[in-house]
Amino acid sequence: MKLAPSLLSADFAHLLEEAQSVLPLASRLHWDVMDGHFVPNLTFGPPVVNALRRRLDIPFEVHLMIDRPAIYAPQFNTRPDDTIIFHIEATDSARSSLEAIRRSGARPGVSLRPATPIDLILPLLDSVSLVLVMSVEPGFGGQAFLPDATARIARLKREIGARPIEIAVDGGIHVGTVRAAVDAGADVIVAGSAIFSAPDRLAAMHALQEASR
Numbered sequence: 001m002k003l004a005p006s007l008l009s010a011d012f013a014h015l016l017e018e019a020q021s022v023l024p025l026a027s028r029l030h031w032d033v034m035d036g037h038f039v040p041n042l043t044f045g046p047p048v049v050n051a052l053r054r055r056l057d058i059p060f061e062v063h064l065m066i067d068r069p070a071i072y073a074p075q076f077n078t079r080p081d082d083t084i085i086f087h088i089e090a091t092d093s094a095r096s097s098l099e100a101i102r103r104s105g106a107r108p109g110v111s112l113r114p115a116t117p118i119d120l121i122l123p124l125l126d127s128v129s130l131v132l133v134m135s136v137e138p139g140f141g142g143q144a145f146l147p148d149a150t151a152r153i154a155r156l157k158r159e160i161g162a163r164p165i166e167i168a169v170d171g172g173i174h175v176g177t178v179r180a181a182v183d184a185g186a187d188v189i190v191a192g193s194a195i196f197s198a199p200d201r202l203a204a205m206h207a208l209q210e211a212s213r
Helices: 012-022 047-053 068-076 094-104 118-125 148-160 179-185 199-213
Strands: 002-005 030-032 060-065 084-087 107-112 130-134 166-170 190-191
Touching: 002 179, 002 199, 012 047, 012 199, 030 047, 047 060, 060 068, 068 084, 068 094, 084 094, 084 130, 094 107, 107 118, 118 148, 130 148, 148 166, 148 179, 179 190, 179 199
Parallel strands: 002 190, 030 060, 060 084, 084 107, 107 130, 130 166, 166 190
Antiparallel strands: 002 030
């Protein structure tokens, strides 16, 4: 299991320090980019993410919860081991979004809301490196894990087969839900409040790792 701490739940006044606090056990850092249109919230944009990209030597996972992802994806300064994820519901041309992400130099990923049929992303499986399953409605942190997400993860695992595609899950992950997500087939666990609301970030991450086994 790979842990991707979500900085949406971090202290925005101390983002660099918050990011550095989880580095010993993090496989990557997860950035929830929201535009106030696709989801009813505003968070990070390219200037913030790019500023920390220059200071941190760890892969980034940039989750675009925004309209027109093909326009904004190239504004993020990325490395080959970074991932930019767009939502299938946010664009009329998934291929254009995938091409824009590849041109940026990042790995392409796709995500979908809990109510969006898995079938919509199946034609993209040969073109992405990661599928992000939302186990909450995107837009806000601290929501409860939706149990239906495990069946969606398991379906994706079957559809992916031998392809080298990671399955990530995001939303409501804590020590009581992480095992179900991993057992269903999730490779990457995105966790925000379960980590950043704890006084000891690394102890919280270690607890997630233990609970997943």
